[in-house]
Amino acid sequence: SDLGCLPTSGSSSTPLPQLAVLYPASSPWVTAVGGVNLELDANNQIQNQVVWNDTTVRPGLAGGGGFSTLFTRPSYQRGVVTQSQRALPDLALLADVAPGYDVFCTARAQCQGRGWITIGGTSAATPLLAGGFALVDQMLRGRLLSSLGLANPLIYRLAQSPPSSGSIVYDVTDGSNDVGPQIQIDGAPLGCCSAGPGFDEASGWGGIDLALFAQDALAAQPPVGRVSMQLLAGQRPLSSGRIRARLRCTARCDLSVRARVSIGGGVAFIDYANLLNLRAHAAKVVDILLTRSQRARITAALARHRRVTASVTAALIDASDNIERQTTTVTTLVTR
Numbered sequence: 154s155d156l157g158c159l160p161t162s163g164s165s166s167t168p169l170p171q172l173a174v175l176y177p178a179s180s181p182w183v184t185a186v187g188g189v190n191l192e193l194d195a196n197n198q199i200q201n202q203v204v205w206n207d208t209t210v211r212p213g214l215a216g217g218g219g220f221s222t223l224f225t226r227p228s229y230q231r232g233v234v235t236q237s238q239r240a241l242p243d244l245a246l247l248a249d250v251a252p253g254y255d256v257f258c259t260a261r262a263q264c265q266g267r268g269w270i271t272i273g274g275t276s277a278a279t280p281l282l283a284g285g286f287a288l289v290d291q292m293l294r295g296r297l298l299s300s301l302g303l304a305n306p307l308i309y310r311l312a313q314s315p316p317s318s319g320s321i322v323y324d325v326t327d328g329s330n331d332v333g334p335q336i337q338i339d340g341a342p343l344g345c346c347s348a349g350p351g352f353d354e355a356s357g358w359g360g361i362d363l364a365l366f367a368q369d370a371l372a373a374q375p376p377v378g379r380v381s382m383q384l385l386a387g388q389r390p391l392s393s394g395r396i397r398a399r400l401r402c403t404a405r406c407d408l409s410v411r412a413r414v415s416i417g418g419g420v421a422f423i424d425y426a427n428l429l430n431l432r433a434h435a436a437k438v439v440d441i442l443l444t445r446s447q448r449a450r451i452t453a454a455l456a457r458h459r460r461v462t463a464s465v466t467a468a469l470i471d472a473s474d475n476i477e478r479q480t481t482t483v484t485t486l487v488t489r
Contacts, residue, residue, distance in 0.1 A: 155179040155223045172345055174219045178241055181227035184286075184304055185241035186279040187356050188216030188248025189325055204328030204348045204355045205249045208335035214250065215330040216275060218242050218346045218354040229309040233352050243305055245325060245356035246278035253277070285363040289370050297478070298374040299404075300471050307373060308366075312358045316369050323360035330355050378404030378433070382467040382480045385438065390487050391451055396424075396441040396463050398483075406431045406469050409476075412441045413464045414487070416454040421461075422447055441465070451487060461487040 155176040158168040178185040188205030206215040224239035234240040247254075250273030258264035290300045301307065312322045325348050333343035346354035385397040396412050410426040426441045443451075454461050468479035 155221050172219055172343060174221055174241055175217060176223070178217065179221040179224055179239055181224050181239050181305075182303060184243050184282065184308070185357070186248075186275055186282050187218050187242030187245035187330070188275050188278055189245045189328075189356060189360065190249035191247055199323075201327065202245075202323055202325045202356075202360050204245070204325060204330050206328060206330055206332070207250060208332045211250070212335040213332055214274075215332050216242070216245060216248055216355065218330055218356070220354065227305070229306040233309060233313070240352075240354055242354075242357040243308060244282065244322070244358055244361050246281050246360060248275045248278040249273055282361070285361075285366075289363065289367045292367055293370060293374055294475075294477070296371060297377045298371065299377055301370065301374070302472060307370065308358065308361070311366070311369050311373075312352075316372075318365055318368055319362075321362050321366045321369060322358040323362070324350060325356035325359035326350055328355065375404065377477045378402040378406045378469060380406055380408060380467055380469045380478060380480055382410075382465070382483065384465060384483050384485050388485075389489075390443060390463060391448060391455070391489055394443050394448060396443070396465060396485075397438055398426075398441070398465055398467065399436055399438050400429065400431060400467055401436040402431045402433065402469065404433045407471070408439075408467055409470050409474075410439050410441060410465065410467045413466075413482075414447070414451070415462050415464070416450070417459045421450055421454075455487075455489055463487050 155174055157175050158171065158173045177183055189202045190205050191199050192201040194200050204216055208215055218241055220236055221239040226234055226237050226239055230240060253271040253273035254277050255269060255271055257268055258270050264270055286301055286304060293300055327348055329347040331342045331345060334340045348355040352358055380400060380402045383399045385399060388397050390396045398410060400408055408429040408431055412424045414421045424441050424443065426439045429437065429439055431437055451461050462484050464482050464484040466479055466482045468476045471477055
């Protein structure tokens with residue numbers, strides 16, 4: 154089970170006697186984050202990183218890791234993981250509850266009005282990495298380069314073959330996330346997982362140098378594609394019930410197409426085509442379908458001899474529906 158040892162069927166809530174990892178961290182489509190603690194010098198500089206395991210003080214509190222029983226080994230782990238299952242975590246960041254992260258809590262009921270509190274866990278380490286990836290994506294966007302998307306293939310490639318700028322990962326070789334000795338009656342270990350050189354199921358590749366990762370991502374990510382658009386000649390949107398445009402992109406693109414229909418100079422309505430995925434250098438005709446009520450409005454306007462135009466724009470969008478590039482707007486006259 155990838156549901157924390159709980160059975161996936163039946164009414165029983167008794168944990169199953171087997172090691173398990175948690176979903177969605179076990180998904181091959183996410184970057185799974187484990188936990189470490191930091192050893193600092195007198196100047197507050199990191200001297201070492203060790204796997205987070207507080208079970209001698211707080212039984213059960215430790216970083217997670219292991220193998221999925223639901224997902225097979227993804228392609229980016231080939232040559233790194235010998236088992237045929239998805240292994241996790243991919244990286245590990247500060248998660249120890251001591252010292253933890255200082256945050257100011259404004260949810261008075263949940264925090265008992267304490268204001269400043271200390272939190273930890275991989276629930277703190279994960280958004281720390283997400284914030285770092287967001288900054289890298291911002292840099293990529295500013296250079297009109299493709300966003301990270303699933304970062305794991307790039308992380309694994311750079312971790313195995315460090316660029317000249319240096320390794321992007323800090324190899325964590327100390328510690329274990331095995332909580333067995335503290336939670337089992339006989340004190341026996343559970344058998345997973347200890348850190349060692351290279352990738353392991355206690356810390357993944359270890360910590361990450363986000364500054365170096367950003368630098369390497371800028372060199373590795375391909376440019377955002379350029380999209381072009383033409384309106385088909387001789388089309389009659391009113392009678393056919395559609396506005397047609399031919400699109401082409403220089404790279405694999407997700408495209409959104411918008412038509413802004415104006416009557417007498419004022420905006421009557423805005424209509425969209427279905428989201429389109431286009432292969433590199435491929436061309437495709439897309440239809441922006443007009444509803445019955447939209448056609449009725451156009452018909453009534455033309456009957457009153459009012460000018461009706463359709464202004465069409467295509468936009469290349471990223472996975473979060475942000476516009477990365479767009480075409481110039483092409484306007485056509487709508488007639489009977």
